[in-house]
Amino acid sequence: MNKTLICMISFALLTGACGDARKSEESAQNGQVDLSHEMLMSDESPLTEMPEYSKQRPGESATLDRSFENAPPLIPHRVSGFLPIKIDDNKCLWCHMPEKAPEFKATPLPATHMTSYRPVIIEKDGKYLVDAEEGEVVEKDLGRFNSAMFNCSQCHVPQAQITVEIPNVFDPDYRGTKEKSRSNLKKKMGEGVK
Numbered sequence: 284m285n286k287t288l289i290c291m292i293s294f295a296l297l298t299g300a301c302g303d304a305r306k307s308e309e310s311a312q313n314g315q316v317d318l319s320h321e322m323l324m325s326d327e328s329p330l331t332e333m334p335e336y337s338k339q340r341p342g343e344s345a346t347l348d349r350s351f352e353n354a355p356p357l358i359p360h361r362v363s364g365f366l367p368i369k370i371d372d373n374k375c376l377w378c379h380m381p382e383k384a385p386e387f388k389a390t391p392l393p394a395t396h397m398t399s400y401r402p403v404i405i406e407k408d409g410k411y412l413v414d415a416e417e418g419e420v421v422e423k424d425l426g427r428f429n430s431a432m433f434n435c436s437q438c439h440v441p442q443a444q445i446t447v448e449i450p451n452v453f454d455p456d457y458r459g460t461k462e463k464s465r466s467n468l469k470k471k472m473g474e475g476v477k
């Protein structure tokens with residue numbers, strides 16, 4: 284590669300990088316945090332109609348492809364009648380506990396929901412520390428549902444039909460076809476960490 288070419292490439296890279304930095308600064312000043320160009324603090328909505336949630340009962344709906352590998356699946360059925368979700372009254376568990384799921388043809392809770400990933404806290408020389416190595420996956424099989432996960436809708440949300448036109452340019456790339464419809468996070472939890 285000759286010197287002029289290297290110089291041109293470096294210049295392009297440099298100016299490109301400078302341009303991006305300026306753009307993100309402007310966006311931050313405008314209160315915009317993503318690509319939707321909507322004002323974060325505004326009450327104005329781009330929706331022209333009420334979003335329409337699934338009216339199908341569990342057992343009548345069809346599951347949706349995972350948004351990406353090991354993403355929490357979207358809820359395809361209606362949730363009316365199952366809310367609010369309380370720690371001592373969780374209707375989602377009626378059908379999704381592994382021993383109940385086959386009867387309802389529901390996807391059983393995955394193994395991660397029966398596991399605690401919280402490390403033990405220890406005291407050493409008056410300091411409280413996590414009893415784990417850097418990058419170590421601490422995993423305790425509970426043999427029961429981990430009630431720290433009780434609030435299903437913190438991670439699983441129902442899908443709605445909306446009229447707003449924001450194209451989805453994200454194209455998930457699953458490593459296997461199974462991962463489109465089932466999770467295997469328990470097996471993969473340490474992947475890329477160590």
Ligand code: HEC
Pocket residue numbers: 340341342343344345346347355356357358359360362365366368374375376377378379387388389390435436439464
């Ligand atoms: C009466 C049984 C029943 C109840 C109660 C129930 N579900 Fe379901 N759920 C199902 C069935 C059956 C499916 C599979 C889709 C279908 O057949 O409608 C499903 C599908 C799902 C899926 C998608 C799973 C996948 O593999 O893509 C999620 C997520 C889910 N439900 C979460 C919930 C949450 C959260 C609640 C509580 C708010 C809940 N469900 C309450 C029976 C139930």
Ligand code: HEC
Pocket residue numbers: 353354355356373375376379390391392393394395396431432433434435436437438439464465466467468469
């Ligand atoms: C802290 C976030 C979180 C909470 C809370 C949570 N889930 Fe999940 N859920 C996930 C994630 C992430 C996955 C996919 C990866 C995995 O854990 O296996 C998942 C997967 C699932 C699956 C698909 C299992 C499979 O084999 O494909 C079902 C069904 C499910 N969750 C139901 C529930 C129900 C019902 C509750 C409430 C009792 C709940 N989840 C609470 C994050 C959560």
